[in-house]
Amino acid sequence: MPDVRPAPTAPAGSIDRQEYDRRYQAAAADPEGYWREQAKRLDWMTPFERVKDVSFDEADFRIRWFDGGELNVSANCLDRHLATRGDQPAIVWEGDEPGETKTLTYRELHALTCRFANVLKDNGVAKGDRVTLYLPMVAEAAAAMLACTRIGAIHSIVFGGFSPDSLANRIQDCDSKLVITADEGCRGGKRIPLKANVDAALEKCPGVERVLVLRRTHKDIPMVDGRDVWLDDALAAASPDCAPEPMAAEDPLFILYTSGSTGKPKGVLHTTAGYLLWVTQTFRDVFDYRDGEVFWCTADIGWVTGHSYVVYGPLANGATTVMFDGVPSYPDHGRLWETVDRLGVNILYTAPTAIRALMREGDDWVTRHSRQSLRLLGTVGEPINPEAWEWYWRVAGDGRCPIVDTWWQTETGGILIAPLPYATDLKPGSATKPLPGVLPQIVDAEGKVLDGAVEGNLVIADSWPGQMRTVWGDHDRFFQTYFTTYPGKYFTGDGCRRDADGYYWITGRVDDVINVSGHRMGTAEVESALVAHTKVAEAAVVGMPHDVKGQGIYAFVTLNSGEEPGDALRDELRQWVRREIGPIASPDALQFAPGLPKTRSGKIMRRILRKIAENDTANLGDTSTLADPSVVETLVAERVH
Numbered sequence: 001m002p003d004v005r006p007a008p009t010a011p012a013g014s015i016d017r018q019e020y021d022r023r024y025q026a027a028a029a030d031p032e033g034y035w036r037e038q039a040k041r042l043d044w045m046t047p048f049e050r051v052k053d054v055s056f057d058e059a060d061f062r063i064r065w066f067d068g069g070e071l072n073v074s075a076n077c078l079d080r081h082l083a084t085r086g087d088q089p090a091i092v093w094e095g096d097e098p099g100e101t102k103t104l105t106y107r108e109l110h111a112l113t114c115r116f117a118n119v120l121k122d123n124g125v126a127k128g129d130r131v132t133l134y135l136p137m138v139a140e141a142a143a144a145m146l147a148c149t150r151i152g153a154i155h156s157i158v159f160g161g162f163s164p165d166s167l168a169n170r171i172q173d174c175d176s177k178l179v180i181t182a183d184e185g186c187r188g189g190k191r192i193p194l195k196a197n198v199d200a201a202l203e204k205c206p207g208v209e210r211v212l213v214l215r216r217t218h219k220d221i222p223m224v225d226g227r228d229v230w231l232d233d234a235l236a237a238a239s240p241d242c243a244p245e246p247m248a249a250e251d252p253l254f255i256l257y258t259s260g261s262t263g264k265p266k267g268v269l270h271t272t273a274g275y276l277l278w279v280t281q282t283f284r285d286v287f288d289y290r291d292g293e294v295f296w297c298t299a300d301i302g303w304v305t306g307h308s309y310v311v312y313g314p315l316a317n318g319a320t321t322v323m324f325d326g327v328p329s330y331p332d333h334g335r336l337w338e339t340v341d342r343l344g345v346n347i348l349y350t351a352p353t354a355i356r357a358l359m360r361e362g363d364d365w366v367t368r369h370s371r372q373s374l375r376l377l378g379t380v381g382e383p384i385n386p387e388a389w390e391w392y393w394r395v396a397g398d399g400r401c402p403i404v405d406t407w408w409q410t411e412t413g414g415i416l417i418a419p420l421p422y423a424t425d426l427k428p429g430s431a432t433k434p435l436p437g438v439l440p441q442i443v444d445a446e447g448k449v450l451d452g453a454v455e456g457n458l459v460i461a462d463s464w465p466g467q468m469r470t471v472w473g474d475h476d477r478f479f480q481t482y483f484t485t486y487p488g489k490y491f492t493g494d495g496c497r498r499d500a501d502g503y504y505w506i507t508g509r510v511d512d513v514i515n516v517s518g519h520r521m522g523t524a525e526v527e528s529a530l531v532a533h534t535k536v537a538e539a540a541v542v543g544m545p546h547d548v549k550g551q552g553i554y555a556f557v558t559l560n561s562g563e564e565p566g567d568a569l570r571d572e573l574r575q576w577v578r579r580e581i582g583p584i585a586s587p588d589a590l591q592f593a594p595g596l597p598k599t600r601s602g603k604i605m606r607r608i609l610r611k612i613a614e615n616d617t618a619n620l621g622d623t624s625t626l627a628d629p630s631v632v633e634t635l636v637a638e639r640v641h
């Protein structure tokens with residue numbers, strides 16, 4: 001029986017148990033009325049006529065929210081706060097070097113955004129045009145996003161760690177005519193040649209007419225005559241006045257590319273009103289944000305978490321948001337906590353992979369900093385194993401900060417399943433319960449809806465405002481990918497267990513489930529068990545062909561620094577898992593891995609591990625998007641079994 005951490009008593013103004021229940025029931029009894037009420041969180045230029053117009057069926061497939069309404073995202077994130085909090089910090093930028101900071105108030109960010117919008121217009125960008133951003137985590141990047149929304153241009157952000165080729169593919173796919181970049185980026189003391197990468201990418205993108213270049217490191221870089229423009233100069237020359245464009249509720253807001261299990265990355269499209277409402281509402285409620293607090297989400301704006309919870313969610317709520325241009329391990333492993341103390345951060349939102357990496361370095365790095373300002377902790381991106389959760393709770397949060405484990409996807413726009421910190425009792429490793437109005441179901445392989453305490457595939461039975469609307473340029477792929485596996489429902493691609501208390505436990509992508517002797521084994525479950533061993537830092541588990549069992553379990557294990565791999569430890573770990581879960585979970589093969597192949601956002605690329613486990617190393621596929629492609633060679637060379 002996993003333990004339960006009761007929710008603390010709700011402070012005045014926070015959502016308590018009764019209020020959660022009330023909203024949950026209101027959303028179930030009268031969904032349209034519920035969403036109509038929620039939509040008051042936004043400032044509308046023209047009121048909407050219809051709340052919801054949705055069908056997940058093939059014959060009349062459509063997802064539309066708030067038709068008839070008009071609004072502007074930048075006006076909701078900036079203009080509406082000027083009267084009440086114009087001089088409050090909107091963005092606190094923290095550079096790669098500790099103490100390299102800059103603060104922009106709402107008034108300053110508003111002026112910068114308007115100048116930026118005018119620069120875009122002067123360079124030929126019009127409503128509906130696509131603009132690609134390839135930028136470091138600087139305040140100007142947020143201003144660039146907001147400037148696009150101000151004039152109705154559609155931004156497509158490409159993470160600064162992606163290669164020129166990946167950048168070129170994304171520019172071509174959405175046909176951007178303008179790219180915004182910087183001379184260089186800085187990360188962990190290293191320089192990233194952003195402009196040089198853009199130059200290389202644009203050899204394949206003749207459609208790009210203009211490149212706006214921000215000075216970040218002031219490196220002397222070549223500028224292409226007639227194409228490249230120094231952004232700083234253009235901003236200084238531009239007018240700080242620009243009226244926000246009234247946008248229809250369903251007008252496109254941004255495209256964000258995300259990897260699927262097959263094919264090229266999909267351009268996930270989000271639209272104006274539904275997305276904005278969803279991030280506004282979830283930011284306020286899940287993080288229980290209170291006026292004046294400092295919120296820090298460590299994600300890069302190149303990922304959806306950065307879009308929703310570094311920029312749009314916080315700013316729509318008039319919050320102070322931290323933009324971090326560094327990494328948690330630089331200049332040392334205490335960076336996050338040193339920064340929390342220096343900036344007075346109240347809410348910290350990060351990923352389990354970061355938590356595990358820090359946990360591995362020992363508690364001293366954390367405990368030497370006070371962390372008194374912290375009130376709430378959050379995680380996102382992958383299932384958090386209970387050991388990492390416990391460490392986050394006990395060491396990082398001193399046992400006094402609720403942890404919100406938030407489940408969502410690029411496709412969902414914002415959080416769907418998560419505790420509300422003063423309404424939901426926590427269970428380490430569970431994202432707990434759906435937010436009011438969200439209708440998760442667990443279905444079996446045939447699509448039969450399973451009730452009670454069960455395990456199966458996670459679907460969402462009806463739309464919510466923040467749902468993606470299409471795959472850019474391929475509406476059929478959108479329908480095929482998400483709505484055909486279980487007709488009439490949105491398929492998340494995740495496996496999930498629901499316990500007797502109605503708590504949801506995400507078990508990982510269903511393509512990662514291993515079937516051992518007819519028993520379904522969640523890779524996350526085995527990984528969690530391995531990581532629970534004191535000598536293990538990180539583990540990744542995949543299936544491998546097995547003569548007798550159908551599939552066997554292949555585990556890649558990274559040890560804590562100082563631990564020695566060897567046969568004795570291998571046996572010990574296999575026995576350990578056997579004890580933790582049961583004999584069927586004991587790894588058939590266990591390889592010690594100095595490093596795991598991870599994407600630049602920190603997700604383990606299981607596709608590659610599966611190939612190694614299957615001994616199909618000739619067909620590893622594309623490894624160019626890995627943070628460090630060289631780890632693969634080591635894994636192949638040292639493959640076991």
Ligand code: 6R9
Nearest residue numbers: 380381382383405406407408409410506509
């Ligand atoms: C926001 C984001 C989505 C996939 C999702 C799931 C995994 C995200 C999680 C989680 C367990 C959580 N995931 N949050 N799994 N618990 N709290 O990460 O979007 O990059 O699109 O990834 O990440 O597998 O399907 P994205």
